[in-house]
Amino acid sequence: MTPRKDLLDIASLTDEEIEFVLANAGPFKDLFKRSVKKVPTLKGQSMLTLFYEPSTRTRSSFEVAASRLSADVIHFDIESSSVVKGESVLDTVETLESMRVDYIVVRHKQSGIPSLIARNTRASVINAGDGWHAHPTQALLDAFTLREKFKDLRGARAVIVGDIQHSRVARSTSLIFRRLGMNVAYLAPGSMMPRETPDEIVCFGSWDDALAWRPDVVYLLRVQSERMDEPFFPSASEYHKIYGLTDARVDILGERGLWLMHPGPVNRGVEITDKGMNYERSLINQQVENGIAVRMSVLYWLKPGAGLES
Amino acid sequence: MPDPAPIQRLLLDSAGVNRCLDEIAGAIMKRWPEEEKLALVGIYNRGVPFAESLAARLVAAGRWVETGRIDITQYRDDLQSFTVLPRLEGSDIGFDLDDMVVILCDEVVYTARTSRAALEELLDFGRPRCVQIAALVDRAGRELPFQAEFAGIRVDLPKQERVNVRFTATDGRDEVFVTSWENKPA
Numbered sequence: 001m002t003p004r005k006d007l008l009d010i011a012s013l014t015d016e017e018i019e020f021v022l023a024n025a026g027p028f029k030d031l032f033k034r035s036v037k038k039v040p041t042l043k044g045q046s047m048l049t050l051f052y053e054p055s056t057r058t059r060s061s062f063e064v065a066a067s068r069l070s071a072d073v074i075h076f077d078i079e080s081s082s083v084v085k086g087e088s089v090l091d092t093v094e095t096l097e098s099m100r101v102d103y104i105v106v107r108h109k110q111s112g113i114p115s116l117i118a119r120n121t122r123a124s125v126i127n128a129g130d131g132w133h134a135h136p137t138q139a140l141l142d143a144f145t146l147r148e149k150f151k152d153l154r155g156a157r158a159v160i161v162g163d164i165q166h167s168r169v170a171r172s173t174s175l176i177f178r179r180l181g182m183n184v185a186y187l188a189p190g191s192m193m194p195r196e197t198p199d200e201i202v203c204f205g206s207w208d209d210a211l212a213w214r215p216d217v218v219y220l221l222r223v224q225s226e227r228m229d230e231p232f233f234p235s236a237s238e239y240h241k242i243y244g245l246t247d248a249r250v251d252i253l254g255e256r257g258l259w260l261m262h263p264g265p266v267n268r269g270v271e272i273t274d275k276g277m278n279y280e281r282s283l284i285n286q287q288v289e290n291g292i293a294v295r296m297s298v299l300y301w302l303k304p305g306a307g308l309e310s
Numbered sequence: 311m312p313d314p315a316p317i318q319r320l321l322l323d324s325a326g327v328n329r330c331l332d333e334i335a336g337a338i339m340k341r342w343p344e345e346e347k348l349a350l351v352g353i354y355n356r357g358v359p360f361a362e363s364l365a366a367r368l369v370a371a372g373r374w375v376e377t378g379r380i381d382i383t384q385y386r387d388d389l390q391s392f393t394v395l396p397r398l399e400g401s402d403i404g405f406d407l408d409d410m411v412v413i414l415c416d417e418v419v420y421t422a423r424t425s426r427a428a429l430e431e432l433l434d435f436g437r438p439r440c441v442q443i444a445a446l447v448d449r450a451g452r453e454l455p456f457q458a459e460f461a462g463i464r465v466d467l468p469k470q471e472r473v474n475v476r477f478t479a480t481d482g483r484d485e486v487f488v489t490s491w492e493n494k495p496a
Binding site for chain 1: 381384385389390392393394395397398399400401402430431434435436
């Protein structure tokens, strides 16, 4: 497989590239069982995390992945940097370019910023979430996690529940699921349902309808607390009652043997309950572990400067 | 101008390959008495069928051995220069390496850069008592200080030539032949 410089979204990947990343994640995961959980693949290379939005899980997942590939890891601290003094993104990138980092992992509240950075640096840029646009490594780790359970994902059904409209996870994950031959449905309040969805995605307004569709997987999205202030739904408890995975719904999932996923972090009592967190077919912890393996696979595949004139 | 005629010269036919395998298996048994815990670890790609062929001979002779496989891609010293990345096979050492005698099996040992990578990876799995190298073909031209204790044949060939090994398990036949690098078979 030819290396690529950046990973910005799922849409721009070929089927072969998706397959390459998913297939290699398996051997990377096997590393975790060794006494030395580290390989020298990226020895002498450096990865910088540039997070304009707070994140603990994704950032540490990338940092662990890079460490296990022997890369040096640098965290660019936005809070204490000149960004808070008004430095533009491109000025920051110019600074990073002078530091000659090899990989830049970017999260930004504005869609398109990782792509803008990628066009202005020789380093490989990985989008770790930009606005409502994309979160490609989350999608890849979700697909990898499900492939551990289903030999062939073709025909499997996943219902994604929550604030679809404002979710980059929903966008990227539903896309990769469909690319791998799965059927995808959305379950959301009208205010959180995208105005336009691809024809092959089924939209539901209630759990009863969604469960009647006979999904194999229920994928809960995090209800973002910042949305609570906006008039998307009346209250957290109201949301829980109508759209959350209540204890009663956990029982239904159990009876039907459905898999449960969530990108984390969860809001207990809103989209999920304690009982849901302890559900025996929950893949939430596997998603976290697999995130490291998949990100290692992405770092292995990307190559700084690939495709640029030397 | 037409391409020069491809070089293709047989070094070992099927009988020759099997004779070498018998000799190497015999030498390993002679060198390592029964009380030693022995493991044969094949280096992808064709070191794997090579190790398995040797192990089958040892087991048939009543000598128990562990077998494993190692994918050195992550340990290569030239990975950053690759324009096409290989799909990873993954390494599989399903036993405790500590205090074992490990024989790294590679179908051809030439510059020994593969041997270096394999040794480095192997040591990340544990602390073997001793590591040795077995090669079906030991080719002159070391760039690193490694030696193949067990070898089927030892050859010295011009740089532009490439040694190709085929095994029944992976290729449908046993043979060793020489081609030019330009005409290397798939």
